[in-house]
Amino acid sequence: MAKNNFKKIVRKIHLWLGLSSGLVVFITALSGCLLSFEDELDSFFSPEIHIPNQYTDAKVGLDSIAETIHTAYPNYSIKQLFLFSDPHKTYLVRAFSKTKEERLLSVNPYTGAIQKNVNFNNRFFIKVLHLHRYLLVDGVGQIINGISTLCFIILLVxxxxxxxPKKTKYLKQRLLVKWNxxxxxxNWDLHNALGFYVIPFAFIIGITGLVWSFDWVENSLYFIFDGKPKQTINFEKKHIAFEKVAQQPLSxxxxxxKTDSIFNFEGNLRFIFENSSKAEKIRVIKEQTGTLIPNKRSQLYISAKTGEILKILPYRSSTTGQKVRRMIYPIHTGTIFGWPSRILICITxxxxxxxxxxxxxxxxxxxxxxxKKKSNRIR
Known part of the structure; x- marks a missing residue:
């Protein structure tokens, strides 16, 4: 009797959480499915952004590319620069105009020519990402999405x-769909059978997704693996002697x-031009490619004023919490094991x-x- 009452309570919880959060979960799931193949789909529909339209024997220097951008768009301020080890990919530049409009520039690495200039936030997959994380409403949308994700995890349980099933003889009915x-x-069988098969994978998606919704989830991750909250980078404590990268102006x-000599492995580079109240810094991230561990990043901080190396952070120096945190994204998106896991996440x-x-x-x-049937009988 107590067991039946418990299941009745669970059914009520399942029902009302499903009705209240189901639509948000539906939107998040569909948008997540699209994002699983963002790179391939975006390259297919917008090849001029991602694929060079001309090849030569050597690539153009970065200083020359920066000069081309400043000449063509003198009102633009470069914020990020993406360089890919894949020879069949363009360089991507995120820049801001004086009106704070964010632009994405696609640059041919072999000619230095700007292939495409588009509004960054108006791109299709940026809209899909904002829908996935914020329901297209910053702030409130993130909270609603986070609460709905918590509801989703409870729904799975x-x-x-x-x-x-009450008895093992009914197990087969729960595992199959009776199509005839x-x-x-x-409809009932589809809900029960398919729902059962995706529970472990959906649970992983839900748990990892909470990291982007709630700070306490990310902090808990660091506490579990490091025994302390997420640490900020201390530039005052000098673990290395300052070293000049180049004379001003910086090249x-x-x-x-210099980054390639410090981090001597094949990988993608990302330049981030950071502004702070104390100093301007250039952050260079090098993500190793061709490795079994995804999102394996090493970082370098350089003073934009003096050209001195402020901090070298190789991947091996990362804490366990930092390494686990970097694994969250590839696990959540399915990129951790390549195509098989991406297809699995998409189907889930x-x-x-x-x-x-x-x-x-x-x-x-x-x-x-x-x-409705009863009312028809009454008539």
Missing amino acids: SGFIIWL ASTKRV LDNIKS SLVVASLFITGFFIWYNKNYGKK
Whole structure:
């Protein structure tokens, strides 16, 4: 009796959390499915942004590219520069105009020519990302999304409890879809069977997704693995002697050459031009490619005023918490094991989205379908 009462309570929790958060989960799941193949889809539909339109024997220097951008767009301020080890990819530049409009410039690394200049925030996949994380509403959207993700995790647990059959002889019914049954039965089977199969993968997606919604989740991760909260970089404590990268004005080519000599491995480079109240810094991130561990990044900080190296942070010096935190993104998106895990995450996202639809019809048929039949009989 107590067991039946417990399941009734769980069903109520499952029902009301599903009705209240299901639409948000549906939107997040579908947008997440698209984002699983963002690079391939964006390159296919916007090749002029990602693929060089002309090749030569050697690439143009970064200083020359920066000069080309400043000449063509004197009102632009470069904030980030992306260089890829793949010879078939363009360089990407994120810049701000004086009106604070963020632009994305695609530069041919072989000719130095600007292939495309687009509004960064108006790009399709940026819209999809904002929908996925913030429901297109900054601040409030992030909170709603985070709460809905918490509800989703509870839905997975409660759904599993409801799924458990009373007797083992009914187990087969819970694992298969009876396609030759009525529409209601097929809908029920789809919700139960598909929901069961994706539970472990959906749970991983939900747990990792909380990191972007709540600071306490990220802080908890650092506490678990490091025993302390996330640490900020202390530039006052000098672990290395200051070393000049180049004389003023700073050369991006010299910075790249110095970074490659410090971090002697194949990888993608990302220049971030940071502004602070104390000093202007250039942050260079080098992400190693061709490694089993994804998101393996080493970092270098350089003073934009003096050209001195402020901090060298190789990946091996990262704490366990930092390494685990960097694994969250590839786990969440499925890039951790390449195509197989990406396809798995995409299928899981589609199934999760379908659970809202099948679950809604289970509720609707139970509460309104029967009433409609009864009313017809009364007439």
